[in-house]
Amino acid sequence: MNTRKLFAFVLALALGISGCTLPLTSGGGVLSLMEEAVLKSSAGSGARLYGHIEFEHWREGVLLARHETPNLVVDAGKAATAGLINGVVTNFFEHIAIGTGATAAAAGDTACQTEITTNGGQRAAGTTSRVTTDVTNDTAQVVLTYNFTGSFAITESCLLDSITTGTLLARQVFSAINVVNGDSLQVTWKIDVD
Secondary structure (H helix, E strand, C coil): CCHHHHHHHHHHHHHHHHCCCCCCCCCCCCCCHHHHHHHHHHHCCCCCEEEEEEEEEEECCEEEEEEEEEEEECHHHHHHHHHHHHCCCCCCCCEEEEECCCCCCCCCCCCCCCECCCCCCCCEECEEEEECCCCCCCEEEEEEEEECCCCEEEEEEEEECCCCCCCEEEEEEEEEEEECCCCEEEEEEEEEEC
């Protein structure tokens, strides 16, 4: 490894650990374009979306269980979020769906696997707000309470931008939450922008 590459590697490592970035020049400057790309990707300055879902299962006014799980922000959701930033996309993510699908969430997902459409379990718009995770208002929150008139073993949830079809922002699969007629399930989606 020559001295220049060693310098670029050590600098990239130091910047990555400290979270700093430096303006660099290419084309005859201190570092080559490839070395700049390594430095920028190592610095960790890009925004990331982190999802989290909370469930509260109620029966006859008694909290039966509370579940929490991270979720997966899918590729289509990342693309739609980029479009929301510059106005290319105008639908925001306020619709929660639940289902009985068991296939693991994957980056290429575009919908719930087996969405529930009856007995109080159908997709609906939740109440939207912003809450604080790391800095003021850095987390989008959507809350919806389902009131069931039938029984389901719920194993997946999705956050979408439309009451029908739409674009999927995030999805997750989890251990079954067994609901019966008269139960309610409060679902809280949180998308933290870091």
